[in-house]
Amino acid sequence: MVAYQPLSFLQSQPCGPWEVYLEQIDRVTPHLGHLARWIDTLKHPKRILIVDVPIERDDGSIAHFEGYRVQHNTSRGPGKGGVRFHQDVTLSEVMALSAWMTVKNAAVNVPYGGAKGGIRVDPKQLSMAELQRMTRRYTSEIQIIIGPMKDIPAPDVNTNEQIMAWMMDTYSVNEGSTTTGVVTGKPVSLGGSLGRQEATGRGVFVVGCEVAALRGLDVAGMRVAIQGFGNVGGVAARLFAQSGALVVAIQDHEAAIVNEGGIDVNALLGHARSSGSVAGFAGATRLDNRDEFWEIDCDMLIPAALEQQITAANAGKIKASIVLEGANGPTTPAADDILAERGILVVPDVIANAGGVTVSYFEWVQDFSSFFWTEDEINQRLTRIMKEALAAVWQLAADRKVSLRTAAFIVGCTRVLQAREMRGLYP
Known part of the structure; x- marks a missing residue:
């Protein structure tokens, strides 16, 4: 029997995103009971x-x-x-x-x-x-x-x-x-859904507010730092600011800026639209060293850019009490361990940024039925699903005494492997 080997052109990337995912799967395997028999399904x-x-x-x-x-x-x-x-x-x-x-x-x-x-x-x-x-x-x-x-x-x-x-x-x-249901995130005029463009950032905001409440933090006055100021980070920043939070630092592809008294997010959004970056914004100070962003004193840090941003090299510098993952895979397993040792709560991407795919599902359903919902209906349904998913993961983490990431993977992997087991293998 030949063991599964990674593709040859991945072997030069021992710490690549796929390897991070595989380590996350290995960490959840002991919690899956008899379904662990099917675990290689998730590695192929x-x-x-x-x-x-x-x-x-x-x-x-x-x-x-x-x-x-x-x-x-x-x-x-x-x-x-x-x-x-x-x-x-x-x-x-x-x-x-x-x-x-x-x-x-x-x-x-x-x-x-x-x-x-x-x-x-x-x-x-x-x-x-x-x-x-x-x-x-x-x-x-x-x-x-x-x-x-x-x-x-x-x-x-x-x-x-x-x-x-x-x-x-x-x-x-x-x-x-015409096949509108082949993609989601389309223009509304072509069968797109109201609320889809802001859905990922809104979902991050909903989950962030729920976690803050569970940790005894009031969103009003909470200090927030966000990496990434695009469709996810920008929307989350605006919604947190509207709720009274102080967005004290933003980093994008060109610069990191800080204002201890709170950045005017609406003004920054306008600046970024016209210039293409947060660089040069008059309402904040640019950090000379971009890496200093990770040392900002804040209550909640939201990585909302690319994967593998929080690593063993910078996890020890983070001062936030909550890391809310707006991006996919922004925290490496080694960084996860460091943050856990320091008592910093990590809210994993597979829950925190699921708002986008949730409203994509709504769009797909609406395309099939040719019946479209209002934006309020979309946002209400999104909020309900995000809150219910977080509550289930939060409870499981408490019951099993595991991290939120492990709990989320237990929930997700269990559902996938149960489906695999019930469907069986086609001879």
């Missing part, structure tokens, strides 16, 4: 597609980009997960993101499996025409494995409702009929 992505994405540039030259779509597990339903365009996208990253989506969807009890996609490209180097050509070619290349009952892409890093509109149109043209 169901399907990996690597595609070449050639386009003609505006100057007539030909450029090739590498694209991925990974379906990690579909035991509980069709694959679901975003598509990111980023120059540092790797297969290890996309595999890990798809696996975290499997656990996340199960943890909040949304009837999806986990999937993820990406293209290794810096979209800022492309014109809008080039971006459209690349998106459409990528969609056409992965069309053999996506579909409203197979795998439903959504926006992620550097993708948005326009990208989803191009993906939906490309799929629909190739199918010969």
Whole structure:
């Protein structure tokens, strides 16, 4: 019998995102009882597609980009997960993101499996025409494995409702009929859902408020620091500020800024929209050393950028009492251990940032029924699901005396493996 080996081109990344995920699975395995028999199911992505994405540039030259779509597990339903365009996208990253989506969807009890996609490209180097050509070619290349009952892409890093509109149109043209349910995060005019654009950040806010209350903190006056000021961090910052919290520090791809008296988030959002960054904002002081961001004195730290941001190198410097994961996989296992030893509560990504996929589920349901809900109805349903999911994980963590991450993985992995066991293996 030959043991499972990682793909050869992952072996040079011993600390990559996929390896972080595998360690998280190993940590939860002892808590799964008889279902541990099926644990390797979670270590084997169901399907990996690597595609070449050639386009003609505006100057007539030909450029090739590498694209991925990974379906990690579909035991509980069709694959679901975003598509990111980023120059540092790797297969290890996309595999890990798809696996975290499997656990996340199960943890909040949304009837999806986990999937993820990406293209290794810096979209800022492309014109809008080039971006459209690349998106459409990528969609056409992965069309053999996506579909409203197979795998439903959504926006992620550097993708948005326009990208989803191009993906939906490309799929629909190739199918010969308009198929709105093939992607979520679309414009409302094309079957998108009200509330979807803010859903991930709103979910982070809802969970953050619940955790603060459970820890005896009043959101009004609470000091918050946020890494990332995009669709997740920006929305969360605005909602926390509206609730009376002091957003004292923000870090994005260019700069880290601080204002001990609280940053004017609305003004900063306007500045970031016009300039593309928080850098140069007059209402805060720029930190000379970006790494000093992790040492900001605050009650709640929200990493809402990319994975593997909190590591063994900076976990000992964090002064927050709560780390609320707005990004996917921002904390390494080694950092998890350091934070736990220091009494810092980590609220894991698979619960904290599940608002986006939850409202994506609402959008998918609305597309199938051709009946659309109001934004208030969307937000009420989102809040209920997020609160119920957190409550279940919080109670399990207390009962089993484990971390919130382990508890969330117990809930999610149990649901996935129960489905796998009941379905059995096709001979």
